[in-house]
Amino acid sequence: MEALIDQNGEPALLLVIGLITGVIFGASAYHSRFCLRAATAEVASGRAGPNLAIWLIAFLTALLVVQTSIFTNALDVSESRQLAGAGSLSGAIIGGLMFGVGMILARGCASRLLVLSASGNLRAIVTGLVLTLTAQATLRGALSPVRESLVSLWTIPGDLREVSEILSIPRGIVITVTALGLSAALMFGRYHRLKISEILSAAVVGGAVWLGWMLTYLLTQHSFEVVSVQSVTFTGPSTDTLMALINTPTLTRDFGTGLVPGVFIGALSIALIRKEARIQRFDPGTPMERYLLGGILMGFGAMLAGGCAVGAGVTGGSVLSLTAWVAVFSMWAGAVGLQTISRWAG
Structure with a gap:
């Protein structure tokens, strides 16, 4: 790692790490049809089905491998954005609710929109752009005062952000319970006739989250520069990538600007292999205003909640x-x- 840093520098390595993580995530998310919106639709309809199984397998895989790595001292995430410094419970609640509603209106969360856009879905591309622009306005633009007011309603210090420490649950117990839950999710997936490849792809989605944590952590251990330990999230990186393309002649090299194109490349590869890439437009059955409202709610909600369905939810x-x-x-x-x-109502 030190030799790679000397030869290429930390920004270039972060870009490559993000790209590799993104390709793996994008390909596996496309093949498994990983989607929080689809999972919630099954629950709302009063049945638990394959989409819920896919989401649970991805989530529990990420939780299991990350917590095991922390338990064995192979990974330290204590300085990550999700744990270091103060957090906002009001932002998590209000932003999460807004994101959930927006996700239903837009028929996909931030990661799903990026994955679908790779297959030629123009609805996803337009909605994703609206989401990204709203997120930028919420973070640094006209909507930032509203975000700051809502975030400040209920905050907690950094030493109260780790669930197992708050509840005094040994990490070994967390790992054991998670492993049992993952085993049940795998059996649940097979019960609903998920293909082995889909189950494995769902697990790889969770594994990609672990890979991002591990590779950026390894970089921090050998770098003399300040490098953040981070993993898969989409709203912030998508915003940074879009703003960089608009405002600067060269793209900033970091994890996020590698992750976003990586996910696109991974999803596009599987779409082409499966011959599913095709242009999909808005039509009378998919009204644009519904998608645009969904994108606005998700962009604002993600900035309040500290991340999207993957960034906050899984990572x-x-x-x-x-x-x-x-x-x-x-x-x-x-x-x-x-x-x-x-x-x-209907």
Whole structure:
């Protein structure tokens, strides 16, 4: 690693790490049809099915391998954004609810929109751009005062952000319970006739989250520069990538600007192999205004919640960040609630 740093520098290595992680995530997410929105739709309809199994396998795999790595001292995420410094529970709750509602309106979360856009889905591309621009406005633009006000309603210090420490649960117990849950999710997936390749791809989605944590952590151990330990998330990196393309002649080299094109390349590769790449437009059955509203809600909600369905839900959840767990629970509540109300009303 030190030789690679000397030859290429930390920014270039971060870019490559992000690219590799993104390709693996994009390919496996496309093949497995990993999607939080689809999982919530099954729950809202009163049945548990294959989409829920896919999400559980990905989430529990990430949680298991990350926590095992921490337990064996192979990984230290204590300085990660999800655990270091103050967190906002009000942001996690309000932002999570908004993101969940937006995810249903747009028929996909931030990661799913990026994956679908690789196959030629113009609805996903347009919605993703609206999400990204809203996120930028929420982070640094006209909507930032509103975000700051909502975030400050209920904050917690950094030493109260790790769930197992708050509840005094030994990490070994967390790992054991997670392993049992993953075993049940695997059997659940087979019960619903998921293909072995789909189950493995769902597990690889979780594994990609672990890979991002591990590779960036290894870089921090050999770097003389300040490098953040980080993993898969989409709203922030998508915003940074888009703004860099608009504002600068050269793209900043970091994990996020490698991750976003990596996911696109990975998903596109599988779409081409399966001959599923085709242009998909808005039509009377897919009204644009619904998608645009969904993109706005997700962009604002993700900035409040500290991440998207993957960034907060899976990546933050895998390190047992309290705000991440509250955010993903709120995303589930917002998504299931909207679908339940829609079903009752119609």
